[in-house]
Amino acid sequence: AQSVAQPEDQVNVAEGNPLTVKCTYSVSGNPYLFWYVQYPNRGLQFLLKYITGDNLVKGSYGFEAEFNKSQTSFHLKKPSALVSDSALYFCAVGNTNAGKSTFGDGTTLTVKP
Amino acid sequence: DVKVTQSSRYLVKRTGEKVFLECVQDMDHENMFWYRQDPGLGLRLIYFSYDVKMKEKGDIPEGYSVSREKKERFSLILESASTNQTSMYLCASSLGQGIIADTQYFGPGTRLTVL
Numbered sequence: 001a002q003s004v005a006q007p008e009d010q011v012n013v014a015e016g017n018p019l020t021v022k023c024t025y026s027v028s029g030n031p032y033l034f035w036y037v038q039y040p041n042r043g044l045q046f047l048l049k050y051i052t053g054d055n056l057v058k059g060s061y062g063f064e065a066e067f068n069k070s071q072t073s074f075h076l077k078k079p080s081a082l083v084s085d086s087a088l089y090f091c092a093v094g095n096t097n098a099g100k101s102t103f104g105d106g107t108t109l110t111v112k113p
Numbered sequence: 114d115v116k117v118t119q120s121s122r123y124l125v126k127r128t129g130e131k132v133f134l135e136c137v138q139d140m141d142h143e144n145m146f147w148y149r150q151d152p153g154l155g156l157r158l159i160y161f162s163y164d165v166k167m168k169e170k171g172d173i174p175e176g177y178s179v180s181r182e183k184k185e186r187f188s189l190i191l192e193s194a195s196t197n198q199t200s201m202y203l204c205a206s207s208l209g210q211g212i213i214a215d216t217q218y219f220g221p222g223t224r225l226t227v228l
Contacts (some may be wrong), residue, residue, distance in 0.1 A: 032214040044219040090155065094214025102216050105155035
């Protein structure tokens with residue numbers, strides 16, 4: 001069975017500071033990893049994904065994530081946080097055999113001015 | 114851009130009613146999914162479909178059924194609504210073509226309240 005852990009329910013950062021939202025996963029075979037974001041009163045939007053290749057993946061709105069196979073992690077990062085980045089972030093994992101992606105419980109990011 | 118639409122943003126039903134939630138995607142995607150989202154529980158997969166008339170149970174299928182008669186439309190049915198089915202329901206689609214764990218595109222959600 002595949003699973004995702006987002007160990008922090010809430011992350012608070014000051015505007016302009018770097019941010020990290022953590023994600024670890026468990027899956028058989030090669031992982032397909034995703035980050036999605038949900039802004040208040042909006043649907044989920046795709047941010048970025050890792051399928052294969054470079055371990056550092058760049059996505060929308062200046063976000064990036066680093067795939068670390070040995071630590072089974074896929075942490076989301078941004079060098080300089082904006083107040084508008086405040087949202088609910090979901091990590092997801094799947095592979096070609098799983099038939100579906102499994103989502104984490106979500107992490108609420110709050111960026112304060 | 115992919116567009117996934119859901120028939121209602123807000124819905125209020127009574128216990129025991131039969132409830133239909135409709136989802137339509139306009140990008141000829143093979144895969145479609147229904148999730149429910151509850152605070153602290155993330156997204157939980159109810160059912161998914163890889164093709165017309167095909168369906169697979171997700172993690173929490175009890176109390177739900179689905180229908181996919183046309184490629185673009187995926188319906189979630191609550192046969193007899195109960196108060197514990199009060200939730201936000203999200204529909205999603207993905208391209209498929211052999212890559213099951215593909216990027217999913219989500220609709221805006223339907224907030225269902227069962228009284």
